[in-house]
Amino acid sequence: xxxxxxxxxxxxxxxxxxxxxxxxxxxxxxxxxxxxxxxxxxxxxxxxxxxxxxxxxxxxxxxxxxxxxxxxxxxxxxxxxxxxxxxxxxx
Amino acid sequence: xxxxxxxxxxxxxxxxxxxxxxxxxxxxxxxxxxxxxxxxxxxxxxxxxxxxxxxxxxxxxxxxxxxxxxxxxxxxxxxxxxxxxxxxxxxxxxxxxxxxxxxxxxxxxxxxxxxxxxxxxxxxxxxxxxxxxxxxxxxxxxxxxxxxxxxxxxxxxxxxxxxxxxxxxxxxxxxxxxxxxxxxxxxxxxxxxxxxxxxxxxxxxxxxxxxxxxxxxxxxxxxxxxxxxxxxxxxxxxxxxxxxxxxxxxxxxxxxxxxxxxxxxxxxxxxxxxxxxxxxxxxxxxxxxxxxxxxxxxxxxxxxxxxxxxxxxxxxxxxxxxxxxxxxxxxxxxxxxxxxxxxxxxxxxxxxxxxxxxxxxxxxxxxxxxxxxxxxxxxxxxxxxxxxxxxxxxxxxxxxxxxxxxxxxxxxxxxxxxxxxxxxxxxxxxxxxxxxxxxxxxxxxxxxxxxxxxxxxxxxxxxxxxxxxxxxxxxxxxxxxxxxxxxxxxxxxxxxxxxxxxxxxxxxxxxxxxxxxxxxxxxxxxxxxxxxxxxxxxxxxxxxxxxxxxxxxxxxxxxx
Numbered sequence: 001x002x003x004x005x006x007x008x009x010x011x012x013x014x015x016x017x018x019x020x021x022x023x024x025x026x027x028x029x030x031x032x033x034x035x036x037x038x039x040x041x042x043x044x045x046x047x048x049x050x051x052x053x054x055x056x057x058x059x060x061x062x063x064x065x066x067x068x069x070x071x072x073x074x075x076x077x078x079x080x081x082x083x084x085x086x087x088x089x090x091x
Numbered sequence: 092x093x094x095x096x097x098x099x100x101x102x103x104x105x106x107x108x109x110x111x112x113x114x115x116x117x118x119x120x121x122x123x124x125x126x127x128x129x130x131x132x133x134x135x136x137x138x139x140x141x142x143x144x145x146x147x148x149x150x151x152x153x154x155x156x157x158x159x160x161x162x163x164x165x166x167x168x169x170x171x172x173x174x175x176x177x178x179x180x181x182x183x184x185x186x187x188x189x190x191x192x193x194x195x196x197x198x199x200x201x202x203x204x205x206x207x208x209x210x211x212x213x214x215x216x217x218x219x220x221x222x223x224x225x226x227x228x229x230x231x232x233x234x235x236x237x238x239x240x241x242x243x244x245x246x247x248x249x250x251x252x253x254x255x256x257x258x259x260x261x262x263x264x265x266x267x268x269x270x271x272x273x274x275x276x277x278x279x280x281x282x283x284x285x286x287x288x289x290x291x292x293x294x295x296x297x298x299x300x301x302x303x304x305x306x307x308x309x310x311x312x313x314x315x316x317x318x319x320x321x322x323x324x325x326x327x328x329x330x331x332x333x334x335x336x337x338x339x340x341x342x343x344x345x346x347x348x349x350x351x352x353x354x355x356x357x358x359x360x361x362x363x364x365x366x367x368x369x370x371x372x373x374x375x376x377x378x379x380x381x382x383x384x385x386x387x388x389x390x391x392x393x394x395x396x397x398x399x400x401x402x403x404x405x406x407x408x409x410x411x412x413x414x415x416x417x418x419x420x421x422x423x424x425x426x427x428x429x430x431x432x433x434x435x436x437x438x439x440x441x442x443x444x445x446x447x448x449x450x451x452x453x454x455x456x457x458x459x460x461x462x463x464x465x466x467x468x469x470x471x472x473x474x475x476x477x478x479x480x481x482x483x484x485x486x487x488x489x490x491x492x493x494x495x496x497x498x499x500x501x502x503x504x505x506x507x508x509x510x511x512x513x514x515x516x517x518x519x520x521x522x523x524x525x526x527x528x529x530x531x532x533x534x535x536x537x538x539x540x541x542x543x544x545x546x547x548x549x550x551x552x553x554x555x556x557x558x559x560x561x562x563x564x565x566x567x568x569x570x571x572x573x574x575x576x577x578x579x580x581x582x583x584x585x586x587x588x589x590x591x592x593x594x595x596x597x598x599x600x601x602x603x604x605x606x607x608x609x610x611x612x613x614x615x616x617x618x619x620x621x622x623x624x625x626x627x628x629x630x631x632x633x634x635x636x637x638x639x640x641x642x643x644x645x646x647x648x649x650x651x
Contacts, residue, residue: 022613036177037604041613043541046322050353062319066176 004056007079014071017051031071040065052078092159095310096124099283103312105303107151108331110320116152120310123156126228130160133226134194137219140165143248144194145187145218146294147171147209149201150317154293155303157196157223161247162265165240166194168247169260170294173201174212178609182255187216189258190248190491198224242266248491249296249406254546260491261406268300271409271485272308274455275301279339279369279400280417283310288337290321290328290346295542297374300410301341325350326358329389333362341371341400343542344378345577347385354388365393369417373402374542376530378576379423379447396420403451403530407500407514409485413460413528414452422450422527431531434476436521450527458483461505461513462522465534468506476521476531480505480513536635538570539578540612547635550610554582557605558598560590565625567638571615579615582606583638586650588622595619595651621648 005013011031019028022039029038040048045065053060058081068074095104100121107116118126134144144166148154154170161168169190174183195213199222202209240246246265253259279285287306291298293315306313314335321328321342329350332340347370372382382399390396397420404411415422428446430437439445454460461470462477471477480503489497503513517535522528538545550568555561565585573579582602586593599617606614626634626641641647 033600034604036607037600039603039607039613041607041611043322043611044613046319050323062323 004058004079004081007075010056010078011071011075013055014048014052014075018048018071021048029071031075034069035065035071036069092120092124092127092307095120095307099310100124102310104307105152105155106312106314106335108314108316108320108327110317110323118152118155120307122228123159123307126156127159127163129226129228130157130196130223131163133221134160134164134166138164138166138193141167141245142194143167143169143190143192144196144221145169145171145190145192147173147195147197147201148293149173149198149205150292150315150319152315153198153223158247158293158299160223161196162240165238165244167245169250170247170299171250172292172294173206174209175611176206176208178611181609182250182258183213185255186250186258186260187213187218189250190260192216192218194219194221196221196223198222200224240265242269243488251296251406251544252490253496255549256552257496259493259496261487262489262491263406263409263487267409267485267487268304270457270483271300271411272305274457274483274485275305275411275414276309277456278411278414278416278452279305279371281305281309281311281339285309285311285339286335286337287311287313288316288328288331288335288340289313289342290316290318291342291542292318295374296406296410297342297404297542301371301373321346322349325353326355326362329359329364329392330362332364332367336366338366338368339371340367341369341373341402343374344372344376344381345541347372347381348575348577351381351384351388359392363393364389365395367394367398369400370394370398371400371402371414373404373451375539375578377401377421377449377451379421379449380576382421382449401449401451403518403528405516407487407516408481408483409487411455411485412458412479412481412516413454415450415527422525424448424450424523424529434519434531436474436476448529448531450523450529452528453526454528455483455485458485460522460528462520463503463505463513465515468504470505470508471521473522473524476519478534479516479518479520479528479530481516482511482513486514536569538568538580540570540580545580545610545612550580550582550606550612551633553605553609554584554602558601560586560593560598561602562587562622564631564633565622567625567633567635569635569639569642571639571643573615580606580612581616581618581639581642582614583618583620583625583642583647585622585625586619591621591650599651616642618642618647619650621650624648 068077104120105118174181195218245262248260250260289302386396397418402414427437427439427444459482461480463480465478489501503515519532520530536547547568551566554566562585567583570578626637
């Protein structure tokens with residue numbers, strides 16, 4: 001990933017990923033509802049961040065979920081991040 | 092600790108691997124002793140032996156220094172999990188009220204830089220904050236070293252039992268700790284070359300005793316990483332095992348599945364796990380499929396099929412109750428699933444009826460394990476399922492200032508045998524003819540998720556308070572095993588009659604958010620039922636086991 005995707009692309013990806021993994025009877029997740037209301041506990045937050053990292057090719061801190069507590073907020077924040085030249089892995 | 096400081100003072104005792112790499116804090120045995128002594132002198136001047144100190148630390152080496160500082164000063168250490176940012180009622184408040192500490196030990200970095208909110212949250216606790224990073228590590232001088240503790244003196248309190256409302260602090264004495272450490276040393280076959288790599292939280296009994304204290308006990312190096320770092324990048328744990336040629340590393344069952352799920356060949360290139368002799372697996376039920384998957388995935392990296400080491404224990408017995416012999420490999424029994432549900436051990440009738448149980452090792456040196464009928468107190472024969480009872484010098488004296496709970500748990504008497512107190516574990520199991528212990532279930536209403544104990548009562552309380560449409564004392568929380576073999580939380584809750592036409596999806600969402608916020612568990616299923624249909628005894632006690640059976644059978648009066 002050499003270019004950060006657009007805010008709406010990130011939003012769509014998150015909605016698709018969380019709808020699939022959270023397996024809620026109500027259908028696809030609402031990007032304006034807080035993560036805790038959607039059903040994300042700290043372990044699944046970590047999994048979510050790891051998957052997002054792999055897709056975006058960026059390193060992300062788990063605290064992002066606290067600071068941007070909805071999919072819409074998170075997507076907006078990430079779309080503004082500077083793209084890296086290549087995926088980075090922790091040590 | 093003093094012995095290690097004088098015999099191998101310059102050797103590395105502890106190393107911490109920061110999440111994002113970079114410089115790695117290190118403590119030698121001598122360094123640990125010197126810094127712990129400085130903390131001890133600071134505390135001794137400000138408190139009395141027997142006073143308690145709560146320990147609030149981020150993952151790292153400061154906790155270890157503070158812990159030993161307390162022990163040296165005769166101050167009772169109380170390791171605590173840092174309260175979650177967004178939770179309103181959590182166990183820390185009740186634990187602090189229960190143990191009434193004189194000190195709150197922490198670092199300036201945690202309290203001022205990372206979590207200033209803790210000041211206000213704990214403002215009403217009548218204890219003095221002590222910043223361990225402010226205490227200079229003087230080489231000598233100051234007060235004389237504190238007196239040697241006695242075997243029966245309490246070293247620390249372990250609060251892994253008990254609910255949020257009624258926490259129970261296991262009183263672990265110096266004697267308990269020395270004896271269980273010796274039992275672990277023998278069972279694990281540990282020597283000073285038994286390097287450890289651990290990510291398990293230090294406020295958790297397994298993290299503290301099997302890792303940090305055992306490595307010191309045998310004079311080995313212990314390499315630590317943060318729990319969140321493991322969750323994010325589990326392969327880094329394995330890479331550290333390779334880097335340090337570690338012999339011992341383990342965790343709850345889910346940790347092994349986590350490594351398998353996150354396996355990426357490119358991240359494991361060149362990683363050699365052949366030094367890893369003992370992969371202990373405990374704190375939650377051990378699953379045969381998990382071990383098989385892990386061996387299959389990591390054999391190509393030199394992981395030995397004889398390394399997996401299922402174990403069983405609990406804080407009430409300091410830590411370890413059973414384990415096998417190093418490099419023996421796990422023992423399995425194929426039994427009938429349907430017979431097991433009726434607490435009987437029988438061969439499977441058909442392939443679909445087969446369930447593989449994993450043995451958790453044998454009785455340890457100096458310990459006695461008995462399988463007992465919980466109703467009659469009668470000792471049962473090998474192959475019969477009953478409650479697991481334990482006796483030995485590692486069994487704690489009881490719970491802190493809680494004689495009733497202590498009597499209920501620590502005063503087991505086997506029918507027809509001479510007086511002697513046994514620890515009643517609340518777990519069900521059997522011992523086979525070879526002496527191997529198998530855990531088959533639980534009598535106690537306990538839910539274990541990712542190795543952490545949760546009390547149904549706490550969760551039910553959170554649920555009923557989460558929405559006005561929910562009936563007080565009309566809910567049950569219990570555990571089921573999901574499709575992938577993991578223990579998950581199910582919530583069944585009555586809706587008030589007048590609210591049954593309400594937006595049920597909104598109620599479910601409110602329950603979900605509250606349980607995540609207060610307990611950090613994502614419920615597997617939330618089931619709303621008609622008023623008055625939750626099974627209760629005539630005296631009004633909620634029958635969780637029956638609720639569970641009804642849910643599994645699809646027999647509840649479900650609204651949503």
